[in-house]
Amino acid sequence: xKKEKTTIHDIARKLNITASTVSRALKxxxxxxxxxxxxxxxxxxxxxxxxxHIAAALRVGxxxxxxxxxxxxxRSFFSSxxxxxxxxxxxxxxxxxxxxxYDNYEKEVATVEALLNARVDGIIxxxxxxxxxxDHFRKVKERGIPLILFDRSNDELEVSHxxxxxxxxxYKATEHLIQQGCRRIAHFTxxxxxxxxxxxxxxxxEALLNYGLPFxxxxxxxxxxxxxxxxxxxxQLLKLKVIPDAVFSASxxxxxxxxxxxxxxxxxxxxxxxxxxxxxxxxxxxxxxxxSTVDQHSMRMGxxxxxxxxxxVTSENEKFIPQKIVLKxxxxxxxxxxxxxxxx
Amino acid sequence: xKKEKTTIHDIARKLNITASTVSRALKxxxxxxxxxxxxxxxxxxxxxxxxxHIAAALRVGxxxxxxxxxxxxxRSFFSSxxxxxxxxxxxxxxxxxxxxxYDNYEKEVATVEALLNARVDGIIxxxxxxxxxxDHFRKVKERGIPLILFDRSNDELEVSHxxxxxxxxxYKATEHLIQQGCRRIAHFTxxxxxxxxxxxxxxxxEALLNYGLPFxxxxxxxxxxxxxxxxxxxxQLLKLKVIPDAVFSASxxxxxxxxxxxxxxxxxxxxxxxxxxxxxxxxxxxxxxxxSTVDQHSMRMGxxxxxxxxxxVTSENEKFIPQKIVLKxxxxxxxxxxxxxxxx
Numbered sequence: 001x002k003k004e005k006t007t008i009h010d011i012a013r014k015l016n017i018t019a020s021t022v023s024r025a026l027k028x029x030x031x032x033x034x035x036x037x038x039x040x041x042x043x044x045x046x047x048x049x050x051x052x053h054i055a056a057a058l059r060v061g062x063x064x065x066x067x068x069x070x071x072x073x074x075r076s077f078f079s080s081x082x083x084x085x086x087x088x089x090x091x092x093x094x095x096x097x098x099x100x101x102y103d104n105y106e107k108e109v110a111t112v113e114a115l116l117n118a119r120v121d122g123i124i125x126x127x128x129x130x131x132x133x134x135d136h137f138r139k140v141k142e143r144g145i146p147l148i149l150f151d152r153s154n155d156e157l158e159v160s161h162x163x164x165x166x167x168x169x170x171y172k173a174t175e176h177l178i179q180q181g182c183r184r185i186a187h188f189t190x191x192x193x194x195x196x197x198x199x200x201x202x203x204x205x206e207a208l209l210n211y212g213l214p215f216x217x218x219x220x221x222x223x224x225x226x227x228x229x230x231x232x233x234x235x236q237l238l239k240l241k242v243i244p245d246a247v248f249s250a251s252x253x254x255x256x257x258x259x260x261x262x263x264x265x266x267x268x269x270x271x272x273x274x275x276x277x278x279x280x281x282x283x284x285x286x287x288x289x290x291x292s293t294v295d296q297h298s299m300r301m302g303x304x305x306x307x308x309x310x311x312x313v314t315s316e317n318e319k320f321i322p323q324k325i326v327l328k329x330x331x332x333x334x335x336x337x338x339x340x341x342x343x344x
Numbered sequence: 345x346k347k348e349k350t351t352i353h354d355i356a357r358k359l360n361i362t363a364s365t366v367s368r369a370l371k372x373x374x375x376x377x378x379x380x381x382x383x384x385x386x387x388x389x390x391x392x393x394x395x396x397h398i399a400a401a402l403r404v405g406x407x408x409x410x411x412x413x414x415x416x417x418x419r420s421f422f423s424s425x426x427x428x429x430x431x432x433x434x435x436x437x438x439x440x441x442x443x444x445x446y447d448n449y450e451k452e453v454a455t456v457e458a459l460l461n462a463r464v465d466g467i468i469x470x471x472x473x474x475x476x477x478x479d480h481f482r483k484v485k486e487r488g489i490p491l492i493l494f495d496r497s498n499d500e501l502e503v504s505h506x507x508x509x510x511x512x513x514x515y516k517a518t519e520h521l522i523q524q525g526c527r528r529i530a531h532f533t534x535x536x537x538x539x540x541x542x543x544x545x546x547x548x549x550e551a552l553l554n555y556g557l558p559f560x561x562x563x564x565x566x567x568x569x570x571x572x573x574x575x576x577x578x579x580q581l582l583k584l585k586v587i588p589d590a591v592f593s594a595s596x597x598x599x600x601x602x603x604x605x606x607x608x609x610x611x612x613x614x615x616x617x618x619x620x621x622x623x624x625x626x627x628x629x630x631x632x633x634x635x636s637t638v639d640q641h642s643m644r645m646g647x648x649x650x651x652x653x654x655x656x657v658t659s660e661n662e663k664f665i666p667q668k669i670v671l672k673x674x675x676x677x678x679x680x681x682x683x684x685x686x687x688x
Contacts, residue, residue: 065462073426073442079418086444090451095458097441098417100430107434114439118409118462256630263632283627286600288607 006049014043029144030121030313065095066309067115069125071103076281077298078126081150084302085124092310094121103128112136122146122309127154129194129224146312148305151296152194160312160323162304166196169294169329170203173248173276176292176331178211180339182246182274186219188233188254200250200278219244223254230257238265246274246337252281255291259336275336289335297327350393358387373488374465374657409439410653411459413469415447420625421642422470425494428646429468436654438465447472456480466490466653471498473538490656492649495640496538504656504667506648510540513638513673514547517592517620520636520675522555524683526590526618530563532577532598544594544622563588567598574601582609590618590681596625599635603680619680633679641671 008022015022017036025032025040043049066089070078086096099115101108108128115123116139123140126149134157140147141159149161177185187204191197201220208215221236223229230253237244238261249255255277262269269275269289277284277293284291304325312320352366359366361380369376369384387393410433414422430440443459445452452472459467460483467484470493478501484491485503497505521529531548535541545564552559565580567573574597581588582605593599599621606613613619613633621628621637628635648669656664 063462065458067441072423073417074420074423076418079416082417082444086446095443095455097411097443097458097462099439099441100426102430111439114409114441118407118441260630283630286604286627286631288632 006044006047008049010047011040011043011049014047015039024144027143030146031144031315063119063121064093065097065118065120066306067118067120067123068096068098069108069111069115069123069127070098070100071126071128072100073098075279077151077279077296080298081126081302081305084299084304085306086302087299088303088306088310101128103130105130105133109136112140116140116143116145120145122148122313124148124150124305124309126151128152129190132193146309148308148312150301150305152196158322160308160325162301162308162325162327163196164296164301164327164329166199166329167203167206169278169296169331170200170248170250171207172203172329172331173278173292173294174204174207175211176333177246177248177274177276177337178207178213180246180270180274180337182339183213184219184242184244185213185246185248186221186237186244188221188223188225188230188247188249188251188258190222190225190250192222197250204248225249225251225254227253227257227260230254231261232257234258234261238267244273246270246276248276248278250278252277252279252284252291252293255293255336256283256287259287259291270335270337270339274339276331277336280332285334287336292334292337293332295330295332297330301327350388350391352393354391355384355387355393358391359383368488371487374490375488375659407463407465408437409441409462409464410650411462411464411467412440412442413452413455413459413467413471414442414444415470415472416444417442419623421495421623421640424642425470425646425649428643428648429650430646431643432647432650432654445472447474449474449477453480456484460484460487460489464489466492466657468492468494468649468653470495472496473534476537490653492652492656494645494649496540502666504652504669506645506652506669506671507540508640508645508671508673510543510673511547511550513622513640513675514544514592514594515551516547516673516675517622517636517638518548518551519555520677521590521592521618521620521681522551522557524590524614524618524681526683527557528563528586528588529557529590529592530565530581530588532565532567532569532574532591532593532595532602534567534569534594536566541594548592569593569595569598571597571601571604574598575605576601578602578605582611588617590614590620592620592622594622596621596623596628596635596637599637599680600627600631603631603635614679614681614683618683620675621680624676629678631680636678636681637676639674639676641674645671 008019012019012022022040025037089096099111134154147159153161153163189197189201191201205215221233223233247258255275262273277291280293280295284293308323352363356363356366366384369381433440443455478498491503493505497507533541533545535545549559565577567577591602599619621635624637624639628637652667
């Protein structure tokens, strides 16, 4: 009864294509045309080919799911990006499934695995704060599944990504404070690992330089940029011999913490200390005074990421060139930094 | 070459089990034990059984994914419930994938379909504001996949659900305002369709009744309870001959809108108009004055929903009895309703 087992080479020979194409067709690789997949499948069944992959291949066709990986879905920035992705994806009948990593590296790795097992057609991700090793994302690439990164990205991966010009955001925020008459501007950052914060810090520094103001290490406070971090950072700054006359925080929650401390200590905002936040969380317009902030055009970022996905998933081109889209941030001036109302 | 095709009845006979059990085993039904599934699969392969389901069955085992359906993931309430679900689910090595419906009925139906296609092991859902037909959820039940509803639920479905006692929340909020000396308390509601709002309204009404205060239709304002709705509702109330001395809003954003209008019109909060919101969105503690609100114990709600899922997915019991868990809400008193600081 026993007979020689059919291999992918037998199928390849029969169809006059490469074994690698057969293998990818059986894995339901998105870069292989539906036509080729069907042909391979037909021959595979005829020759009684029985590898593990046949199961997947038997269900040829797409899952029509885009997996989204975000640190957390409850930050307005991330949820707006997701909204932007869905806006485009839904028009093309793709479903969007969101997974949260809570900035935990192990969870991020396991999530990529789970999405691959769920046979998603693509992954759009913003990696966690702890992520230094990107092998799990390389695996997605190797499977030929489109991977697009947004906001927090990594150049070594050679995948498409959509980011904002964080340098410009930092520059604009600082320049605005200088134009409002501030001369001793502090900065809340988290620049140790993540490039977006490094860029915002660079923008802050360049603006000071361009306007002839000194850069002072004591005015740059490192933290995780959460609410309590903002409180602690502000308290630290208030202990300086000469307190700052403005704070540019690289996060919205950090600025909120600073505002709370200033109000508790009856230090007037913006008269004594002006404040500019980063990322346009809804609450920034609900505070008193409302917080000036840098808007990241998150909806547009999501739109762009989804567009790239659609291009990559339908492309039959074997030669892949990653796209890089850089969006320009916008400064939204509100009461917390408006010392000269007429000049705003 | 042609021979009689193998049917599930052949497999059933061979194993001395029912055809329905064979069918469910081949569909990777969660209520069928792994042992039975493996036995069925072995016989199916031996007899060369070749239906469509074989593909799914070849990959016997769980996807280890719980699909979560929420109107939107960016409301703190929903994101906290998801956090509560993940807390429990991750311990049992389940992955959580979140789908948003944006309160759109068609999207909700399509999402259920996509989750079933992704072979999730269970669905935990809060249905949309527009959902009046529940056939898509019935399909989940029929497939034998655990379905747990939370917050917005439906008794007819006969599935397990976790809700909070919205009546009690409405009662407590209103009683607190009465105890603070308010006598003309308005209410923002969206009671036309969704039971949670009906219940909050009922609690409001009962509290007034119990304290001998009149219920007045002109003080109950219907809307979608978003920020702008809250603004409009407040403006409407300020046109009354006698304006209210308090507002209990069935949403956090509605209360925020009211607060904005009152501040713009220099009407002092809580002295002239006291405010109580519903749902403990983070921004409610960032406003000035901070908003009193009803906390829904959303983390605990998520924990409970995940616990029920784990019980249902591992249960071999064919007789299913839905569980109903009702959590007690908690009133968080902040400055927006505190007229008598000593009595808080």
